[in-house]
Amino acid sequence: MESTLLMQEAIKARAKAYIPYSRFGVGAALLDQDGHIHHGCNVENAAFGPTNCAERTALFRAIADGHAIGSFKAIAVVADSDGPVSPCGVCRQVMIELCSPDMKVILGNMKGDIVETTVGELLPGAFGPVDLRQGQAPE
Amino acid sequence: MESTLLMQEAIKARAKAYIPYSRFGVGAALLDQDGHIHHGCNVENAAFGPTNCAERTALFRAIADGHAIGSFKAIAVVADSDGPVSPCGVCRQVMIELCSPDMKVILGNMKGDIVETTVGELLPGAFGPVDLRQGQAPE
Amino acid sequence: MESTLLMQEAIKARAKAYIPYSRFGVGAALLDQDGHIHHGCNVENAAFGPTNCAERTALFRAIADGHAIGSFKAIAVVADSDGPVSPCGVCRQVMIELCSPDMKVILGNMKGDIVETTVGELLPGAFGPVDLRQGQAPE
């Protein structure tokens, strides 16, 4: 799928954002291996900490629909930002857990600026599943 | 809808849980005002903090599909616990933000035990949207 | 220690809050079994999700100083709210993990209103350490 088409889906998803506190709406569109698209938006919370971002909403729902980790093809993310929006560190950590490191991440804004990167580039030297299993408790 | 029917949907949702770290699978089924059901499962992370619970997965995806906060009818949650599973504090905080305080919450386990409560009972004297707006910064 | 004295410490802690996004400052003061007090404030983040509350800051630092879980005596929390401020669900979940269920929680505001409750009352039927160990993975 063209990056611009996936970005258009992210823009649709952004319209559903629940953002009473920041007024900063973000949309995401996740492409799975069957060619289906999963929409996500950010969902804020008065307590801030339980806020969920658009990227994670899209990924969590796709897992709940039975998609396997590592099977996703691309994700587009959009906000009304000056340059292409950048995923927060929490979302990068969730991407590294659930997606292939070389999965395409398409970042854009409402003016049509687009940049492409990958999950691995967004979290260099990531702490991931393998690291946890290696770890040992302090004596 | 009968609580037992919604619980059966939560059991189906639980089968999708991504739980390599705890092996503790949880499923949730959220009933909206149109009678549709939104599935959620827990999705863990090697870094623990970015882990998402089943209840939140169901709620976030329903918001991303355009459902209004406060419009949901009931949620069922299930795990293979000794008694009916109990939502964590993060999920209770998300419920109080997105659901009516008197919305029914049906808690169960794989043995068929069920208890019913409400969003408000789960988080007595909750910190919610109104509280944040009242607050003032320290001088 | 008198509740009002612990509350005065929470007010001092609140002055350190890092709150560029909500302007809602919260302070906490945790009393340990040796009579020492650990200050906490909320520390916000542009990405909202990584925001930490005052109660958790106080508890995490006390654990890092070597205090045992369940050994704390009381916590006071304060904000410039209409009534006494209420802990969010995330903080309640952290309290139930690290504190005795009957530990005193003193909630107040800048006008001097105070109510007292306990960790257990704030999270009825909590999901806690015992529950996780009981859980079994889906087959």
Added chain:
Amino acid sequence: MESTLLMQEAIKARAKAYIPYSRFGVGAALLDQDGHIHHGCNVENAAFGPTNCAERTALFRAIADGHAIGSFKAIAVVADSDGPVSPCGVCRQVMIELCSPDMKVILGNMKGDIVETTVGELLPGAFGPVDLRQGQAPE
């Protein structure tokens, strides 16, 4: 201060980790501009999501002690990992909020392996405070 000395403090901090679920202990030592060191360890939670990492514990407590954002000099992090431990995305997001992008981050393990990086290198193209303020709500 020498990186190896700060790492020794992180190792001391690690001994306090509360890690009943992962058994993966992490310690952190944050150097402030006055030459004082703030210890942090990870503090886990049965609900996983409210878990706090060592880096964040150290940073939050230093803010609560009145240190200004951007004033920190270096942070060391250690775990019993195969190579030097890597901060999770949540901690990287908190670092980018509270620290200078060029602040030194020293990563190590219990075998004495050490690598040095910076806050900015850990979160390329980070979403930070400036981005949130630029954002506009969807119409």
